[in-house]
Amino acid sequence: MMKQYQLAMPQQVFSGETGMQALESLAARHKKAAVFTDAGIRASGVLERPLAELDKAAVPYVVYDTLPAEPTCDQAQQVIDTFRESGADLIVAVGGGSVMDIAKLASITADGSCTVRDQLKDPRIGKKTVKTIMIPTTAGTGSEATPNSIVAVPEEQLKVGIVNPEMIADAVILDGEMIRRLPRKIAASTGIDALCHAIECYTSAKANPFSDLFAMQALRLIFANLEKACDDADALDAKEKMMQAAFYAGVAITCSGTTAVHALSYPLGGRYHIPHGVANAIMLMPVMQFNKSCCSKKFAEVYDAVGGTGAGTDTEKADWVINQMDAMVKHLDIPTSLKPYGVTETDLPLLVKAGMDVQRLLVNNPRTVTAADAEALYRAIL
Ligand SMILES: NC(=O)c1ccc[n+]([C@@H]2O[C@H](COP(=O)([O-])OP(=O)(O)OC[C@H]3O[C@@H](n4cnc5c(N)ncnc54)[C@H](O)[C@@H]3O)[C@@H](O)[C@H]2O)c1
Ligand SMILES: [Zn+2]
Known part of the structure; x- marks a missing residue:
């Protein structure tokens, strides 16, 4: 306990x-x-x-x-x-x-x-x-x-x-x-920020029964409503639900804590001025793949809660959840790499150093992140 x-x-x-x-x-x-x-x-x-x-x-x-x-x-x-x-x-x-x-x-x-x-x-x-x-x-x-x-x-x-x-x-x-009139591009990246808060808090080393309650409800609402809320200006019900989801994910942050997605995305905002939600969207896939083996049971719980289909084992369920999040980012036309921002191989040492300094959040990651891991995670999005 x-x-x-x-x-x-x-x-x-x-x-x-x-x-x-x-x-x-x-x-x-x-x-x-x-x-x-x-x-x-x-x-x-x-x-x-x-x-x-x-x-x-x-x-x-x-x-x-x-x-x-x-x-x-x-x-x-x-x-x-x-x-x-x-x-x-x-x-x-x-x-x-x-x-x-x-x-x-x-x-x-x-x-x-x-x-x-x-x-x-x-x-x-x-x-x-x-x-x-x-x-x-x-x-x-x-x-x-x-x-x-x-x-x-x-x-x-x-x-x-x-x-x-x-x-x-x-x-x-x-x-x-x-x-209602939030431009789609901003609705998309801010919605993915809420998704990151929820999935990171649910799989965080600091996750607990209180944060799980709020993070899971946020995930249910986001999986069901994010794309609709962004695509359809008049989908007020989906927008209301996204408002609630973002709030619940915020409560989850307060009781638990975000993990390596947010930690490694901070330097992307600080150094390259990539908007917060976009930076998180770019970091999301490599970090989720990296963490998968340590929290496949938690991903499987998300699969069951959001109505996943076609998977049997916990690993298959985790893959489904991760692929679904990837599909959401792509559907919303958010970049999935650092290419549009002119980041290159030569930037890696500084990025790794700055990312590793965000120990406040890295300690929450379910799998230990070394400097070599951080480098591989950044390299995956070049
Ligand atoms: N305190 C926390 O817990 C927390 C958590 C995550 C992120 N953040 C921080 O929040 C900031 C990002 O906030 P954000 O993603 O909400 O974006 P934002 O507040 O920076 O707003 C982005 C743009 O959207 C426009 N905008 C906002 N609402 C609008 C609306 N309804 N209609 C039309 N335009 C609208 C704004 O004018 C602005 O140009 C970052 O600095 C990030 O680090 C804080
Ligand atoms: Zn955030």
Whole structure:
């Protein structure tokens, strides 16, 4: 039996047709709200409904709508410095992982007692002084559920995860309408990110009964709905289910942890600026093949849960699950190699070094990853 495992989640989670209306009462007790978002989201029109709820609550608000995608630690700090002048006592994040991650950092550094760079050295020093409401617009990173915030550190050409339970959101609103007009390319890569969270957490060395529950339900929903949610703009039911799946996969991350897919993809984001979901999609196949022999029973459980067909042994079932994930990535037209990004053989030593530095996640991998293994895994996607 495992020594200890625990479940930590946002205090309140709203979903369903009228879920967005919860924002009115959630905001009502506050003196001023700061709405964090970005230009793409503002242009898509999805900000209108959350702002209408804030109007109904008669809470004054300021909108920060130029947040950067995949922020560096210094870009996040700039947003936080501007936000600190607002006097707001509530942050409403309407966005993907990039927006939510900055909002979470702002909520624990608003009193000015530490900076984002301080937290790279000591992730636990921030204390929450401003409440947060997360309204994801991608499905997604699951950042609305996790205590993690990911920032790029330019001088190290790496992305780093700051993990602090203080960053868990106070409230979350999951609304499929928010992803109705999400461009297919972004829906696809963010959906594969959620798939990676779920399968990595389910096969992680840190997996436990709590994380298994959430990761498995996320897998059921993703296998059944991801392609439809991306292909059909009007498939609102599939989009709602992807919103739930991304959230469940985020809860699974909080109780378990991602593994070598995420560890080895961090340098791809940090060094070559490959979007997070795409980098994970590229790493997924080689890592799953590498891990297969160590967790074929877990893959077989996934096969049974998602309605796999035609396989008998655990190994055959694992092959079916892995092939099915490969087919999803290909159906969604996401690159499966580093070729489009100009990465070559000469980049391997630096990639291996940077990847091996992400021990925080590599220790979760069900099979030990040596530097030679990492090199072979990167070589497989050149
Ligand atoms: N904190 C966590 O637990 C966690 C987990 C995984 C990833 N991340 C981080 O999250 C970031 C990636 O987040 P992401 O994949 O959600 O993408 P993103 O937030 O970077 O957004 C990508 C693009 O999509 C656009 N967009 C978002 N929602 C839209 C909508 N509804 N309609 C139209 N356009 C829309 C944005 O304007 C942006 O240009 C990375 O920095 C990654 O490292 C964090
Ligand atoms: Zn991820």
